[in-house]
Amino acid sequence: MKGKRVRLGVVGVGIWGRMHIRAYLQHPSADLVAVCDRDAERAARTAREFGVPKFYRHVEELLAENLDGISIATPDTAHADIAIKAAAKGVHMLVEKPLATTVSECRRMIAAAKAKGVYLMVDWHNRWNPPYYYAWRALRDGELGDVRYIYYRLSDTIYVPTKMLPWAGESSVLLFLGSHALDTTCWLMGEKPVRIFCQRQEGILTGRGVPTADMYITVVNFSNGATAVVENSWVLPQSSPSLIDHKCEIIGSKGVIYLDPTHHGAIAKYTAKTSAGFPHPSFPDLFITPEIHEKQMGFGVESMYHFVECVRDGKKPLTSGEDGLLNTRLIIAAEESARKGLPIKLRNL
Template sequence: MSKLVIIGCGVMGAAYADAVAGTNLRWRASVAGVCDTDLAAARRLGDRSGARAFDDIATMLDATQPDAAYIAVPDHLHAEPFLACVDRGVPVLVEKPLATDPETAARMRAAAAGAGVYAECNFTNRSNPVFTRVKEAVDRGDVGDVIGVNARLSNAVRYPTSLLRWAENTTSGWFLLSHVFDLTSWLTGATATEVTATGIRTVLRGRGVDTYDLIHALVRYDRELSGIYESSWSLPDSLPSPVDFTFELLGSEGALYVDTSDQMIHLAGRDAYVHPAVNDWTEARLTQFLDRVDGAERPPDPLADAVDNTLLLVALHESITAGTSVAVLPRADLTTNGAAR
């Protein structure tokens, strides 16, 4: 049985701890330790998952000797726990985005490769059964050549105002568009070359959280393909689903339409009308990662797409600030320490 440690005991850390305890993964893995700078949060999750609680990463890694680690700390803090695990030879599944600057992303990728430690960025939709079917359809040529993507991934306002204590240190771009940008890359094999983006800061500022309410982006790729993307963090909490996620692929011979917000169950209760989630991606995603740790077929360069994802997101935020189109720095133009060649 694999011993897993979880670094970061917020929304995602709890979701993965619950997946290990409450699905078929309980026969495959156990949570040996949980770690958070907020020791009380670590103890709460530890009590729930039967794991030891820590507030220091090195102490936890030395005490538990884990087989793998899952990192779910705030977006801009991924590097320190990632490198601590890699230095000890512990395989890592790190939340997206890999990092929030090119230098750190390139350094993390180089560190894992140099140490021979398997590491992945957690682009969960690659294990989402909805999108694995979409991938199969695209690979079969059901829609011909993909020429356009329209995607919207947004959250109800309670995410940045209540669920994410660190929302001011990130944006819906880093937190949400990282998912849809990766989907386009994975489904089509295309690489982004230029982005034009706008961002609005009004609603959340008024509620004491200084980050973007809304981001729109037009992305151009290295082939005859463009994508239009939207992400909001200010949708009303009264929506039937707290996640509004639609994804459309337009092809030369067909089209694909996905609405993950409606999973075919509509519940009208005494107090609310909701769309309960049916698909549980955590078990499938963690199982895939653990299989690869145990020797199943692996991507040849598992963090390459994650670096590309960071480069696009950096260009997106630069575009918002500059008010103009910004070229996406090619991964080949980075040295292993992240500096532009």
């Protein structure tokens, strides 16, 4: 149904909600009808800035707009109630990762979406990340033979939990970044995780008044005997050359793939000096959200375009509520493992 228009709303117009707004304003089939944020002043300011016709403080008001779909870009702990209300109105949903922070919330969201036959897509945009997509395709084409090992690092500088996210202390780097890392690892592996063993380090962020762990090192065993090591840290120094450190190695029986979309070498900028006087390079983001001639580019908007096109064409999205439930179960099992100092068997996943 290429000619069909899709009526959309965005709930939560913070850092990432703005990306949803930009994606919907750019997509030729999307009509962004209204935005919603419990911070009414922010909702109003954002609507004005982007020329969105309406803004609301309460999601019930937004849902009275006869929408086809909404994005939910509220903090990690504030996805479920909004999703359940949207599902009850028959509205398709693109929910920011992680789907929710508890298994029961995930289950209620899935049940609500199923009851009304609406999509519950999770925004794991790394499935649209060009190097990762190419790796996934090489694995699917058998180029690496049997995958035996994946190493996956996704970390941020300490700026993110201390200055960027006011709610970091109510979340964790495992929920914020581990969610992406675990989803991409499972997607690349294409097998069921059967066991998880996680260690966590604490102290640096609590010392800065943010009550959350500094880093997690998570070992995941898969049903085919393969292993993955997932590393997520929230305490890299602000002098790091990029906000995010994203790396992956995939070792198979016939080959290996190395991925490094953050330190890609396409551009290295030397404009400042470290305190010791050395030039300090930075590697601007060229993959996630580069802005080119005032247009929002990058794979960050591709998952959002995919959602619009799925709603427009009646096509099932590439990520689902069930993927979200699996991911949250892995995160909770990893926390349990870290707490107990023991590996956790994952049953019925």
